[in-house]
Amino acid sequence: MPTEVRGVIARAAGEPVELTTIVVPDPGPGEVVVDIATCGVCHTDLHYRDGGIDDAFPFLLGHEAAGRIADVGAGVTEVGVGDFVVLNWRAVCGQCRACRRGRPQYCFTTHNASQKMTLTDGTELTAALGIGAFCDKTLVAAGQATKVDPSARPAAVGLLGCGVMAGIGAAMHTGNVRPGDSVAVFGCGGVGNAAVTGARLAGATTIIAVDRDAAKLEIAIGMGATHTVDASTTDPIEAVREATGGYGADVCIEAVGNPAVLKQAFYARDLAGTVVQVGVPTPGMAFPDIPMIDFFGRGGALKPAWYGDCLPSRDFPALTALYLQGRLDLDAFVSETIGLGDIEEAFAKMQRGEVLRSVVVM
Numbered sequence: 001m002p003t004e005v006r007g008v009i010a011r012a013a014g015e016p017v018e019l020t021t022i023v024v025p026d027p028g029p030g031e032v033v034v035d036i037a038t039c040g041v042c043h044t045d046l047h048y049r050d051g052g053i054d055d056a057f058p059f060l061l062g063h064e065a066a067g068r069i070a071d072v073g074a075g076v077t078e079v080g081v082g083d084f085v086v087l088n089w090r091a092v093c094g095q096c097r098a099c100r101r102g103r104p105q106y107c108f109t110t111h112n113a114s115q116k117m118t119l120t121d122g123t124e125l126t127a128a129l130g131i132g133a134f135c136d137k138t139l140v141a142a143g144q145a146t147k148v149d150p151s152a153r154p155a156a157v158g159l160l161g162c163g164v165m166a167g168i169g170a171a172m173h174t175g176n177v178r179p180g181d182s183v184a185v186f187g188c189g190g191v192g193n194a195a196v197t198g199a200r201l202a203g204a205t206t207i208i209a210v211d212r213d214a215a216k217l218e219i220a221i222g223m224g225a226t227h228t229v230d231a232s233t234t235d236p237i238e239a240v241r242e243a244t245g246g247y248g249a250d251v252c253i254e255a256v257g258n259p260a261v262l263k264q265a266f267y268a269r270d271l272a273g274t275v276v277q278v279g280v281p282t283p284g285m286a287f288p289d290i291p292m293i294d295f296f297g298r299g300g301a302l303k304p305a306w307y308g309d310c311l312p313s314r315d316f317p318a319l320t321a322l323y324l325q326g327r328l329d330l331d332a333f334v335s336e337t338i339g340l341g342d343i344e345e346a347f348a349k350m351q352r353g354e355v356l357r358s359v360v361v362m
């Protein structure tokens with residue numbers, strides 16, 4: 001029997017989100033229904049609400065979730081009813097040209113549920129990032145549900161489902177930070193502070209946190225930043241050079257989604273250094289005006305980081321283990337827990353810079 005549950009949707013660009021009733025179908029072949037325990041509020045949800053991702057309204061928002069498997073469809077073997085899972089938006093196919101060449105982190109045809117969740121009038125919902133988890137239950141492809149140690153706090157490990165994984169992976173996987181490297185992170189929200197954490201885990205010895213918000217910089221120090229730069233009063237390029245013997249950082253991570261900040265990250269980098277862009281641009285943004293000779297002359301690499309080039313099946317259990325061992329403070333990303341009706345207010349707090357993550361507890 002399809003189930004009616006509470007869900008938070010965005011009906012039209014820029015309009016406030018709405019708590020309503022959604023219909024979750026029974027899981028079909030290869031699908032699972034998950035009882036959502038918690039779901040973080042990511043800046044990408046706000047991009048969806050504002051029409052910054054695409055126009056496939058109405059969206060069922062939410063995608064940083066932990067919960068338990070409630071029901072499985074035919075042929076599902078990887079998870080069973082009751083398993084504690086973190087949801088992911090990279091259920092790799094194993095068949096595409098990226099997967100076949102041993103690069104599943106770039107999988108070009110990741111799996112989502114084939115069926116759609118709907119409103120009670122039958123209107124089909126587009127699930128944010130193929131998940132949609134600001135709701136009591138959601139429907140996903142089985143591969144989107146990654147089992148992790150059930151003793152972990154859902155509100156904390158659920159954040160591995162998007163922003164925290166994207167930030168840690170931007171440093172560890174995309175940026176390939178090595179012991180002794182210098183790293184500068186531009187924008188220290190949930191994603192940027194996760195990149196600071198990832199840089200620390202990878203052994204970076206200089207970690208420069210850049211933000212316009214003093215409170216975010218304070219948090220970054222707790223995450224392992226060795227230097228902070230207030231971009232509202234200080235030129236970040238100069239400040240990063242100063243903190244790195246005049247050279248620039250080995251790895252500069254853009255975690256805002258802003259061409260001017262990408263340009264700063266580009267020029268704050270040492271010769272042969274890497275720029276990682278993990279912030280998501282909106283469709284109207286153009287690549288910053290950078291002379292080609294500067295690109296060529298400096299060498300190195302410019303790399304976008306989708307989801308921190310993670311593999312959920314590899315990374316979620318490992319990072320959960322580090323969390324449980326006290327080596328990765330995921331609790332520090334949970335600024336507050338809120339209810340399903342509080343998401344507009346959580347967006348406002350995010351925009352005012354008051355939180356790393358507001359996490360909805362169902």
Ligand SMILES: NC(=O)c1ccc[n+]([C@@H]2O[C@H](COP(=O)([O-])OP(=O)(O)OC[C@H]3O[C@@H](n4cnc5c(N)ncnc54)[C@H](O)[C@@H]3O)[C@@H](O)[C@H]2O)c1
Nearest residue numbers: 043044166187188189190191211212257278279280306307
């Ligand atoms: N690539 C991915 O897979 C992925 C995954 C999740 C989120 N994201 C994206 O990452 C970005 C950050 O997400 P978040 O949830 O951390 O957002 P957030 O709003 O919590 O954080 C953004 C931070 O950037 C700071 N900032 C804004 N303008 C700045 C400037 N000019 N200079 C320095 N700092 C500035 C803000 O003060 C804030 O601390 C968003 O674009 C989001 O969509 C990407």
Ligand SMILES: [Zn+2]
Nearest residue numbers: 093096099107
């Ligand atoms: Zn694939």
Ligand SMILES: [Zn+2]
Nearest residue numbers: 042044162163
């Ligand atoms: Zn996200």
